[in-house]
Amino acid sequence: MNDIPWKRISQFEGPEESPGFLLWQVSTKWRRLVEAALAQVGLTHPQFVLLACLGWLTRNQGDVSQVELARYCKMDSTMTSQVLRTLEKKGYIERRLREGNERSKFPAVTESGSRLIAQAIPLVEEVDRHFFQKLGPKYDESLALWHEIAQG
Numbered sequence: 001m002n003d004i005p006w007k008r009i010s011q012f013e014g015p016e017e018s019p020g021f022l023l024w025q026v027s028t029k030w031r032r033l034v035e036a037a038l039a040q041v042g043l044t045h046p047q048f049v050l051l052a053c054l055g056w057l058t059r060n061q062g063d064v065s066q067v068e069l070a071r072y073c074k075m076d077s078t079m080t081s082q083v084l085r086t087l088e089k090k091g092y093i094e095r096r097l098r099e100g101n102e103r104s105k106f107p108a109v110t111e112s113g114s115r116l117i118a119q120a121i122p123l124v125e126e127v128d129r130h131f132f133q134k135l136g137p138k139y140d141e142s143l144a145l146w147h148e149i150a151q152g
Contacts, residue, residue, distance in 0.1 A: 037124060041120050047083055053069060054107055
């Protein structure tokens, strides 16, 4: 037994009442399923997020800087740089410098990276379909709320 004054320090009777703890549990469960699916194509979850988002962002608007990609993915710049370096070594992206802007790097998906995206996205979307089907008719409402929270 411990002497932590729970009633004084927490508004909850236990962690299962905390929205943050529940979000942690749900996201951990989902992430494990996604990581297992991505292992089939040799990607980690952060690698997939950056590679897929890079593919989405550059399909219509051309070049995206490494900083813009990190910001879009809500990933810190150090982690983004490390993951992109790995993707580059594997031949899935190239990082280019723009003339007159030698400090900024502009990642681009390679042909093999495009093939990998085409394999990985259906795997992740299948996980999402099964995992989030529990939301049933509240799916659209939940998605709108998550967008609001993510943007806020």
